[in-house]
Amino acid sequence: MAHTTYDTNTQIRDRAILISLVTEEVKKSGILPEHSLQELVSLAETAGVEVLGVVTQNRDVPDARWLIGKGKVEELRGMIDSLGANTAIFDHDLSGAQVRNLEQYLDVKIIDRTQLILDIFAQRAKTREGIIQVELAQLSYLLPRLSGHGKNLSRLGGGIGTRGPGESKLETDRRHIRGRIGDLKKQLEAVTKHRKLYRGRRQKSGAIQVALVGYTNAGKSTLLKQLTSAEVYIENQLFATLDPTSRMLELPGGSEVILTDTVGFIQNLPHDLVAAFRATLEEANEADLILHVVDASSPMREHQMSVVDSILEELGAADKPQLILFNKKDICTKEQLEMLPSGTGYLKVSALDDKDLLAVKEAVQDRLSGGIFTFRIPPEDGGTMALLYRIGDVLEQKPEEHDMLYKVKVHKPDYEKWGYLLDSFLIRE
Numbered sequence: 112m113a114h115t116t117y118d119t120n121t122q123i124r125d126r127a128i129l130i131s132l133v134t135e136e137v138k139k140s141g142i143l144p145e146h147s148l149q150e151l152v153s154l155a156e157t158a159g160v161e162v163l164g165v166v167t168q169n170r171d172v173p174d175a176r177w178l179i180g181k182g183k184v185e186e187l188r189g190m191i192d193s194l195g196a197n198t199a200i201f202d203h204d205l206s207g208a209q210v211r212n213l214e215q216y217l218d219v220k221i222i223d224r225t226q227l228i229l230d231i232f233a234q235r236a237k238t239r240e241g242i243i244q245v246e247l248a249q250l251s252y253l254l255p256r257l258s259g260h261g262k263n264l265s266r267l268g269g270g271i272g273t274r275g276p277g278e279s280k281l282e283t284d285r286r287h288i289r290g291r292i293g294d295l296k297k298q299l300e301a302v303t304k305h306r307k308l309y310r311g312r313r314q315k316s317g318a319i320q321v322a323l324v325g326y327t328n329a330g331k332s333t334l335l336k337q338l339t340s341a342e343v344y345i346e347n348q349l350f351a352t353l354d355p356t357s358r359m360l361e362l363p364g365g366s367e368v369i370l371t372d373t374v375g376f377i378q379n380l381p382h383d384l385v386a387a388f389r390a391t392l393e394e395a396n397e398a399d400l401i402l403h404v405v406d407a408s409s410p411m412r413e414h415q416m417s418v419v420d421s422i423l424e425e426l427g428a429a430d431k432p433q434l435i436l437f438n439k440k441d442i443c444t445k446e447q448l449e450m451l452p453s454g455t456g457y458l459k460v461s462a463l464d465d466k467d468l469l470a471v472k473e474a475v476q477d478r479l480s481g482g483i484f485t486f487r488i489p490p491e492d493g494g495t496m497a498l499l500y501r502i503g504d505v506l507e508q509k510p511e512e513h514d515m516l517y518k519v520k521v522h523k524p525d526y527e528k529w530g531y532l533l534d535s536f537l538i539r540e
């Protein structure tokens with residue numbers, strides 16, 4: 112199926128009211144409701160929605176029929192009428208029944224946080240793999256809620272919540288959607304296999320992989336660009352990057368690693384999406400070193416870090432060597448900077464500062480270094496000598512009797528891969 116593209120000029124622009132529900136569960140989670148709502152506003156704006164207003168409600172538990180209390184629903188209806196909204200976006204996942212009830216009563220399009228995120232992903236996906244992944248996630252999300260969506264999706268005929276699978280798809284029966292999900296999974300498998308092959312080749316070539324991961328908008332793409340002079344898409348919006356981009360990064364010692372930018376993480380990342388993007392996020396899993404980029408200026412810094420940690424754990428990448436980059440130090444307050452932990456695993460940087468960029472490269476080099484070793488190699492053995500240059504930085508070379516002595520600062524990942532070939536040349540002291 113062709114991916115539905117969205118032309119903002121010919122569509123009715125979404126004019127939305129955002130609704131945040133603060134339950135006991137939310138209070139216990141440590142997520143500050145105002146930040147979550149702020150994030151929802153950013154998500155909506157990123158999706159191209161005009162935000163007309165917000166409504167919040169405190170309630171111990173969600174209402175089964177309406178999510179929010181009936182009185183709030185009335186209030187919302189009044190706001191919708193007076194502001195001329197055509198969409199209501201809830202910072203909370205909705206059941207099919209809740210969508211149906213709200214849609215009937217309010218007569219606007221009802222969207223929840225997950226759909227909003229999925230919609231942004233649909234707009235952003237560029238590669239075949241990304242496009243399939245998004246459609247798969249959208250359909251998996253839609254399937255159990257199918258009965259909830261009715262006339263408004265087709266009446267408005269576009270905008271958030273309807274991009275991707277396309278309107279006609281929403282009207283077909285579940286069996287059809289299940290069939291489509293099956294097809295997509297097969298396609299995804301084929302594309303992923305191809306990627307794995309390519310990745311395998313990259314690994315065989317001995318290249319060291321370093322992955323930039325972190326919360327959305329932390330500055331990952333900016334760092335990739337600044338460190339490698341790559342042309343990448345940088346925006347002060349959420350999920351600017353969807354498909355991983357890899358570039359060569361030259362370290363101060365002269366050796367090269369492959370640096371990969373990845374999709375940003377977000378709290379409550381829809382589970383279907385994590386599953387669908389597993390293949391992409393596996394870049395992090397394949398990495399020899401993870402650079403966890405943190406927006407140190409964010410008031411939600413700690414929470415965002417723990418979101419990233421738990422997603423890394425879900426991916427099985429929690430035990431990878433990690434370096435934490437506290438980014439955007441140039442816009443941090445003095446207090447924020449003082450609060451940051453320090454030590455060898457952490458670096459406070461600004462992606463816009465050349466000195467800091469050099470410090471990042473040095474730290475990467477250090478983290479990848481497995482120590483300094485000396486090898487004795489006969490001068491005619493060019494192959495082994497070439498191998499030395501592959502596993503690290505040659506610091507010194509001098510003749511001794513008939514051989515050459517090489518002092519090498521080895522890269523841990525390379526040494527683990529190739530070191531066994533050098534065992535017999537190693538001088539043990």
Ligand SMILES: Nc1nc2c(ncn2[C@@H]2O[C@H](COP(=O)(O)OP(=O)(O)OP(=O)(O)O)[C@@H](O)[C@H]2O)c(=O)[nH]1
Pocket residue numbers: 325326327328329330331332333334344345346347348349350351352353373374375376438439440441442460461462463
């Ligand atoms: N002041 C300041 N701004 C920064 C710094 N690094 C990045 N930014 C800005 O932060 C915003 C987000 O940067 P990106 O590089 O797109 O962030 P990202 O982590 O790739 O975001 P996603 O792709 O959305 O996950 C942009 O407006 C950048 O210009 C920094 O060190 N200092």
Ligand SMILES: [Mg+2]
Pocket residue numbers: 331332333344345350351352372
């Ligand atoms: Mg990015």
